[in-house]
Amino acid sequence: MLLVTGGAGFIGSNFILDWFKQSDEAIVNLDLLTYAGNLQNLASLADDSKHIFVQGDIGNIALLEKLLAQYKPRAIINFAAESHVDRSIHGPEDFIQTNILGTFRLLETVRAYWNELNEQPKAAFRFLHVSTDEVYGSLSANAPAFTETHRYEPSSPYSASKASSDHLVQAYHHTYGLPVLITNCSNNYGPYQFPEKLIPLMIVNALAGEPLPIYGDGLQIRDWLYVTDHCSAIRRVLKAGKQGETYNIGGWNEKPNIEIVKTICTLLEESHPQSNFQNQITYVKDRPGHDVRYAIDARKIERELNWRPLETFETGIRKTIQWYLDNQSWVTDIQTGSYREWVEKNYAHRRK
Ligand code: NAD
Numbered sequence: 001m002l003l004v005t006g007g008a009g010f011i012g013s014n015f016i017l018d019w020f021k022q023s024d025e026a027i028v029n030l031d032l033l034t035y036a037g038n039l040q041n042l043a044s045l046a047d048d049s050k051h052i053f054v055q056g057d058i059g060n061i062a063l064l065e066k067l068l069a070q071y072k073p074r075a076i077i078n079f080a081a082e083s084h085v086d087r088s089i090h091g092p093e094d095f096i097q098t099n100i101l102g103t104f105r106l107l108e109t110v111r112a113y114w115n116e117l118n119e120q121p122k123a124a125f126r127f128l129h130v131s132t133d134e135v136y137g138s139l140s141a142n143a144p145a146f147t148e149t150h151r152y153e154p155s156s157p158y159s160a161s162k163a164s165s166d167h168l169v170q171a172y173h174h175t176y177g178l179p180v181l182i183t184n185c186s187n188n189y190g191p192y193q194f195p196e197k198l199i200p201l202m203i204v205n206a207l208a209g210e211p212l213p214i215y216g217d218g219l220q221i222r223d224w225l226y227v228t229d230h231c232s233a234i235r236r237v238l239k240a241g242k243q244g245e246t247y248n249i250g251g252w253n254e255k256p257n258i259e260i261v262k263t264i265c266t267l268l269e270e271s272h273p274q275s276n277f278q279n280q281i282t283y284v285k286d287r288p289g290h291d292v293r294y295a296i297d298a299r300k301i302e303r304e305l306n307w308r309p310l311e312t313f314e315t316g317i318r319k320t321i322q323w324y325l326d327n328q329s330w331v332t333d334i335q336t337g338s339y340r341e342w343v344e345k346n347y348a349h350r351r352k
Pocket residue numbers: 005006007008009010011012030031032033034035036037038056057058059078079080081082083084098102130131132133162184185186187188189194
């Protein structure tokens with residue numbers, strides 16, 4: 001079986017749901033259930049004995065030892081992280097705890113487990129660390145997209161903590177021979193994304209008649225990938241990736257933020273023809289240290305592992321919007337007091 005960490009979050013839960021569409025192999029899902037973890041994402045697996053959920057911290061060594069001894073996974077996929085840049089600016093501590101210290105403790109415990117495996121399972125074992133393009137820093141307008149050898153130059157507490165975790169994972173391969181794989185992916189979007197991130201926030205706010213807050217001039221560029229394409233890339237890397245290697249994952253879909261938001265408005269107006277959502281666009285104070293542009297060069301994973309995304313931005317964004325329209329109770333359940341506190345904390349001081 002697999003041990004997946006952070007499997008109740010956005011990408012982790014999509015990964016698990018997708019996994020069971022193609023495999024009967026069981027998954028132990030270790031997730032702390034922070035504000036970003038949501039078991040409703042996995043409600044369709046409630047009666048499925050192949051999904052074993054354990055609430056806990058990737059930094060809890062005793063718990064990790066117990067789970068590894070009990071379930072003897074053939075691979076670990078580490079999604080667990082604090083993932084929101086703006087939260088890392090308001091309070092970096094949790095990012096250091098989970099993304100750096102948590103990953104370190106996970107690596108240490110897995111190393112001890114892996115060392116004791118017999119020859120065949122030891123050779124087949126993999127530790128796949130899910131990381132981000134943000135570790136490479138920001139690109140200027142005409143610079144070529146990030147390749148796997150691009151220098152690490154993280155700029156936010158979030159990206160610095162992810163860069164640290166990548167270095168630790170590489171060090172465990174280099175020093176101890178742990179069979180690791182690292183994936184660095186661009187911005188994901190799709191079902192079950194917490195509405196603190198750009199795309200779900202804009203859909204949810206538009207429908208609620210709230211402002212659509214654009215940081216700065218809205219011309220920053222992100223490279224968007226539909227979440228199930230990220231999941232298929234991870235499955236591919238797990239199966240055929242070369243240990244010790246990094247694979248960049250992206251969809252060749254660079255777009256400025258303002259274009260994304262205008263597209264969302266236009267598509268929402270198809271089902272709400274009386275509305276003019278673009279009237280809700282509001283320019284607000286910029287994110288400190290805002291990275292101007294990310295772009296992923298995904299040629300290595302295409303060339304070596306024959307992976308390509310299936311969705312274009314046009315198909316993926318339509319699916320995403322439809323999902324949020326069809327799942328408004330999922331959104332309402334998330335908009336708890338702590339969500340409203342976050343919105344107040346992040347946006348009140350930005351109002352011009
Ligand atoms: P998310 O914030 O939606 O989910 C993170 C999950 O990790 C949550 O379920 C949370 O409860 C869990 N978690 C947090 N701390 C934990 C801990 N100490 N122990 C166990 N579980 C813990 O994040 P996401 O967007 O699904 O991202 C998943 C991973 O992919 C992260 O490592 C992130 O850096 C990376 N990534 C995200 C994107 C993106 O666009 N969202 C792109 C590239 C890479």
